[in-house]
Amino acid sequence: MIKGVLLLLVMQAGGALLQQLCLPMLPGPVIGLLLLLVLLLVLGRIPQCLEQASAVLFQYLPLLLAVPATGILLGGDVLLAQLPAISGGLLLSLLFCIPLCGWMMQRLIAAETDDD
Amino acid sequence: MTDPLLQVIHSPVIAIALTLAAFLCAVWLYRRSGWLVLQPVLVTMLIIIGGIRLLGLDYQAYREAVVPISWLLGPATVALAVPLYRNVRRIRQALWPVMLTLLVGGVAIVALTLLFARWLGADVPVLMTLATKSVTMPIAMPLAEQLGGIAALAAVLVMLTGVAGTAMLPPLLNLCGVQHPAARGMAYGMNAHAVGTARALEEGDECGAFAALAMGALGALTAVLLPLAFLLWHLLLD
Numbered sequence: 001m002i003k004g005v006l007l008l009l010v011m012q013a014g015g016a017l018l019q020q021l022c023l024p025m026l027p028g029p030v031i032g033l034l035l036l037l038v039l040l041l042v043l044g045r046i047p048q049c050l051e052q053a054s055a056v057l058f059q060y061l062p063l064l065l066a067v068p069a070t071g072i073l074l075g076g077d078v079l080l081a082q083l084p085a086i087s088g089g090l091l092l093s094l095l096f097c098i099p100l101c102g103w104m105m106q107r108l109i110a111a112e113t114d115d116d
Numbered sequence: 117m118t119d120p121l122l123q124v125i126h127s128p129v130i131a132i133a134l135t136l137a138a139f140l141c142a143v144w145l146y147r148r149s150g151w152l153v154l155q156p157v158l159v160t161m162l163i164i165i166g167g168i169r170l171l172g173l174d175y176q177a178y179r180e181a182v183v184p185i186s187w188l189l190g191p192a193t194v195a196l197a198v199p200l201y202r203n204v205r206r207i208r209q210a211l212w213p214v215m216l217t218l219l220v221g222g223v224a225i226v227a228l229t230l231l232f233a234r235w236l237g238a239d240v241p242v243l244m245t246l247a248t249k250s251v252t253m254p255i256a257m258p259l260a261e262q263l264g265g266i267a268a269l270a271a272v273l274v275m276l277t278g279v280a281g282t283a284m285l286p287p288l289l290n291l292c293g294v295q296h297p298a299a300r301g302m303a304y305g306m307n308a309h310a311v312g313t314a315r316a317l318e319e320g321d322e323c324g325a326f327a328a329l330a331m332g333a334l335g336a337l338t339a340v341l342l343p344l345a346f347l348l349w350h351l352l353l354d
Contacts, residue, residue, distance in 0.1 A: 008191040015194070025339040027254035029193035030332055036197035037204075046198060054195035057188065058324075061314040063139040066160035067186040068253060069275045069311075071268075073165060073175050078269050082242050086273065089233030089246055094281050094307055095288070096228055101221040102294035102303035108213030109296055 004053025011036040125171050131181035134171075138163035157311050158279045193310075196328040199317070203325035210298055214329065221306050222334050225250050226342065241265055247342060249273040252309040255335045263346055278311030285312060301326025306334050 015032030023031060040046060057064075072079075079086060124130065142159035168178055179186070200207070207214065226247050233246050245265030248256040253274045260270035285308060289300055297320055304312035305327035316327035 005191060008194045011194050011197075012190050025255070025258070026336060027193075027252070029190045029254070030252075030335065032190075032194040033197045033200075033328075033332065036194055037200055040197060040201040041204070046201060050195075050198060053191075054198040057192040057195050058314075058317050060139075060188075061192055061310075061317070062142070062156035062160060063135070064186065064189045064192055065157045065278075065311055065314060066139065066142075066164065067135065067179075067182050068189070068271070069157055069161040069279065070164050070168070070175075070178075071271045072161070072275055073168070074268055074272070078242065078266060079272055082238050085233050085236035085238035086242065086246065087276075088236040089229050089238065090249065090273070090277055090280060091284075092232040093225060093229040094277070094284055097221060097225045098281070098285055098288045098303050098307050099292040099294070100224055101217055101306045102289045102299045103292055104220060105213055105217040105302040106294050106296045106299035108216060109210055109298060112210065112213060 001049060001052045001056070004047070004049035004051070007047070007050055008032075008036070008053060008057075011039070126173065126177065128181035130171070131173065131178050132185065134167040135160075135164055135182050135185055138167065153283045155279070155282050155311075155315060157314065158283070161275075161279070196313070196332075199321050199325040200328055203322055206298065206322060207325065207329060213298075214302065214326075214333075217302055218306070218330065218333055218337060221302075222250075222337055225306065226338075242269070244346075245269045245273060247346075248338065249277045250307060250309060251335045251338045252331055255339050259339055259342065262343060274309065275311075278308045281308030282311045282315050285315070297323040298326045302330045305330025305332075309335070 012029055012032040014035050015030070016028035018031050018035075019026060019028045138160045139156065141163055142154075142156040145159055146154050146156050167173075168175060229246050229249060230243055233243060238246065241264060243265075244263040245260045247263060248260045248265065248270050251259065251274065253271055256270045256274045257267045261267045282304075285300075285304055289303055294300055294303065300319065301316050301323040304316040304323070308315070309331045313324065313327040313331050317324035
């Protein structure tokens with residue numbers, strides 16, 4: 001478990017370093033994700049310790065996300081001033097794009113398997 | 117209220133306890149009710165905000181106190197490589213569908229959001245901020261700034277999109293007959309980034325893997341293509 005967390009931290013640190021050096025537009029943890037993926041592809045398997053650490057972290061993912069979500073307290077003024085336009089834009093686009101993305105992907109996968 | 121009591125209330129212990137208690141309540145409510153609208157991220161957030169207001173805590177002090185919790189989001193993001201790796205063969209098989217859906221869906225998400233918001237009367241800084249709303253927060257905030265939007269508002273819009281999207285996703289996908297775990301995962305990751313990915317992981321490993329892929333790829337694509345698109349737009353207009 002601790003070994004797995006350590007591995008995640010090393011990858012995150014590597015990601016942060018690469019971000020500083022050459023990829024300023026991507027967040028460090030996302031680059032760390034790619035580094036870990038490359039490592040796993042090279043290894044050809046998932047180490048037990050990593051499996052445990054990721055399972056624990058995923059279990060509490062909503063908790064970790066809820067903390068930055070409280071930032072809603074800060075951006076309140078502009079949000080309230082243009083609430084109808086903002087919420088309308090958000091909700092209407094979700095209403096169209098959720099079915100679009102899911103339906104399109106499902107159709108394309110079906111078409112692909114038909115070809116084989 | 118006595119001074120010692122006030123001191124305890126404003127200590128980091130209470131901030132962390134409030135956060136954990138809010139999460140436990142939210143998970144209990146979610147399991148008990150079975151309502152997908154009451155997703156844990158939304159309810160935890162609402163209980164924490166209620167607690168902060170009720171106890172009269174300073175928001176900045178609260179955020180500093182809960183750094184031990186929020187800091188784990190970094191390693192958790194890196195850990196998304198695990199479900200991705202487990203499904204790497206499936207992803208490779210579906211490479212073309214993934215790329216096409218990302219491109220068409222990604223353009224539609226930005227274009228429709230801007231169109232509806234403009235139509236409802238949003239001003240330009242808000243529009244520039246809205247353009248980034250479907251991307252995970254650490255990408256969206258600097259991107260919004262770069263486009264002439266408002267970084268603090270970007271964080272709020274991203275969270276609103278994640279929370280509202282995750283509430284709307286399961287019923288909408290069911291309604292449209294989207295059953296394939298990969299297709300559901302793509303819709304989760306593209307429309308509701310990390311919050312959607314957390315929910316997709318609940319549906320299963322394949323769904324979670326495609327959600328993580330969609331979130332990461334859409335984030336990277338948006339970070340690169342959106343500034344270019346706006347640059348072109350300005351060139352054509354001037």
